[in-house]
Amino acid sequence: MWFRKGEDKAILGAGFGVSRATAYRYVAEAVRVLAAQTPTLHDALQQVAADGWCTSSSTENCSTPTASPRPPPA
Incomplete structure (x- = not known):
């Protein structure tokens, strides 16, 4: 709870x-x-990288400039 x-303990x-x-x-x-x-x-960052999320603060290290693991709609 x-x-x-x-709540107060x-x-x-x-x-x-x-x-x-x-x-x-x-x-x-x-x-x-x-x-x-x-x-x-370290494990959490490896998992999100494996799932396709960009964990870099710079978009130059990312394959796509979005934060979504899916590619943008065409």
Whole structure:
């Protein structure tokens, strides 16, 4: 619930019958679990490059000047 609503952790803990400290620990643990599942920046950039997206800030390094992975309509 905290990720969607951003509720106060003390109120969130009270709603589930746990202390404020426990609510903080649960939220911190959830953040750690989610963070462990995310790709590294290097892996994410490799994936978007493989999908055809341009990740360069300069269009001279891109095959097309658009941010779309599909070619522009003819």
